[in-house]
Amino acid sequence: MNKEIKIKLTALDQSPIRSGSSATEALQETVQLAQACENAGYNRYWLAEHHASSSYAGTAPEILVTRIAAATQHIRVGSGGVMLSHYSPLKVAETFSLLETLYPGRIDLGIGRAPGSDQLTAMALAYGSEIGVEYFPTRIADMLSLLGTSEPPTELFKRIKISPKPENPPEVWLLGSSDQSAHYASYFGLAFTFAHFIAPQGGEQVVKAYYNNFKPSEFNPSPKGSVSVFVNCAETEKEARQLAKSRDLVLLRRAKGERGTYPSVEEADAYDYTEQDMQVIEHNRSQSIYGNPQQCKKILTKMAQSFGVEELVILTICHDPLARVRSYELLAEAFNLA
Numbered sequence: 001m002n003k004e005i006k007i008k009l010t011a012l013d014q015s016p017i018r019s020g021s022s023a024t025e026a027l028q029e030t031v032q033l034a035q036a037c038e039n040a041g042y043n044r045y046w047l048a049e050h051h052a053s054s055s056y057a058g059t060a061p062e063i064l065v066t067r068i069a070a071a072t073q074h075i076r077v078g079s080g081g082v083m084l085s086h087y088s089p090l091k092v093a094e095t096f097s098l099l100e101t102l103y104p105g106r107i108d109l110g111i112g113r114a115p116g117s118d119q120l121t122a123m124a125l126a127y128g129s130e131i132g133v134e135y136f137p138t139r140i141a142d143m144l145s146l147l148g149t150s151e152p153p154t155e156l157f158k159r160i161k162i163s164p165k166p167e168n169p170p171e172v173w174l175l176g177s178s179d180q181s182a183h184y185a186s187y188f189g190l191a192f193t194f195a196h197f198i199a200p201q202g203g204e205q206v207v208k209a210y211y212n213n214f215k216p217s218e219f220n221p222s223p224k225g226s227v228s229v230f231v232n233c234a235e236t237e238k239e240a241r242q243l244a245k246s247r248d249l250v251l252l253r254r255a256k257g258e259r260g261t262y263p264s265v266e267e268a269d270a271y272d273y274t275e276q277d278m279q280v281i282e283h284n285r286s287q288s289i290y291g292n293p294q295q296c297k298k299i300l301t302k303m304a305q306s307f308g309v310e311e312l313v314i315l316t317i318c319h320d321p322l323a324r325v326r327s328y329e330l331l332a333e334a335f336n337l338a
Contacts, residue, residue: 002097007304007335008311010044012080012228012329013323015058016317019261028069029321030058034068038075041337043311044108045072046080055259061265062095062316069103078108080193080313081175085113085136093162097147099172100166109147109169109192111140113181140174140188141325147172148218172219175228177203182210189217194307197230197315200286207307227303228313230288233296233327233334240290243318243327245269250317251284252277293334300331 013033017026034045047064050056056062061079069077075191082092096109113136138153145152146162147169174185174192185192192210194203207225214223232247234240245268252273253260263271273281289299300312314331318324332338 005304007301008043009041009331009335009337010046010311010313012046012048012313012315013058014015014048014050014056014317015064016262016316017055017057018319018321019263019267021261027064029324030064031067031071032321033325033328034072034075034077037073037328037332038072040329040332042075042328042332044076044078044313046078046108046110046313049081049083051114053259054261062099065099065107066102069099069106074106076106076108076171078170078173079110080111081110081173083113084111084139084143089139090146090157090160090162093143095147096170097162097165100168100170101164104166105168108173109170110173110175111143112175115213137184137187139309140184140190144172144188144217144219150218169219176234179206179209182206183213186210186213186223187215189215189220191220191224193224193226193228193313197227197228197287198304203227204306204308207309211308225307225309226311226313227307227309228315229300229303229314230317231296231300231316231327231331232288232290232316233293233330234323235292235330237290237292237295240292243320243323244285244288244290246319247282247288247317248284251287252280255280255284262317262319293330296331297334 013030015026015030017023024323037045045068047061048058048281049061061082065077065079084092096107102105142152142154142157144150152158174181174189174190177195182192194207210225211223212279232240232243242265245265246263249263249268249271289296304312316324316327
């Protein structure tokens with residue numbers, strides 16, 4: 001009989017702002033959720049990056065990483081992720097080396113190339129830099145050389161030595177939802193997490209290509225993959241489906257180019273849906289998983305096997321912060337994390 005693989009769970013937090021709430025409360029809820037996830041046995045806690053958004057409060061994951069690491073004891077804490085296309089590789093390398101020095105063996109540096117903002121905000125973040133997304137792989141190479149021991153492709157950077165430089169660098173992950181991201185991760189020998197909650201189709205082939213093309217590096221001797229999934233778990237399927245109504249409305253509004261705070265179930269029930277709206281909602285449901293603990297465990301276990309990974313990154317958003325905490329706890333119990 002084949003031994004069941006022990007699946008690790010990571011929590012991904014976008015620090016959502018609920019309707020009727022505020023960014024201050026959203027960040028307080030982030031700290032409380034991180035502590036609950038540590039107690040429940042989660043392996044990592046990652047903080048997302050979004051800018052100029054009325055939906056999310058997490059503009060600076062490196063600051064939230066510091067806050068969460070200080071509020072917890074042993075769980076790994078990281079960015080999910082820093083949008084490297086906006087920033088200096090030196091600044092990112094220095095920041096996360098400092099974090100790793102403060103919290104040895106606990107820091108993850110997740111990087112991505114999505115803007116995490118509108119085009120104007122992305123330009124403001126770069127503040128006049130003419131280095132476009134086409135230089136993203138060069139940014140990665142420069143950053144890794146500063147974190148590790150390789151030669152940077154940018155000639156001037158060869159004279160730069162970052163300080164403090166911890167005994168071991170932070171664990172570096174590349175986050176993505178495309179084969180291009182997987183290619184970068186495999187080429188540079190980085191860990192890779194695929195964003196199923198963004199791209200629900202074709203991810204298995206992307207992750208397989210990552211494993212097949214992986215080149216060992218000083219950061220990873222072998223490939224390490226995970227999959228990011230949106231999950232609402234509740235005591236019963238009926239309760240989970242109720243929670244799902246908020247997510248349905250969020251994705252519908254996003255398809256219409258609308259942004260805003262995370263709606264309540266009551267707001268979702270009161271929304272005037274057209275027949276076309278219901279078709280959009282039905283189409284979007286493949287991006288999310290809902291159910292009771294055993295239903296969610298069954299689906300997630302099958303997904304981990306299909307992707308060939310042993311770690312799943314769980315993104316859960318509910319209007320009720322207690323329901324969000326409980327969703328993470330129920331999954332932890334179902335997977336026997338503690």
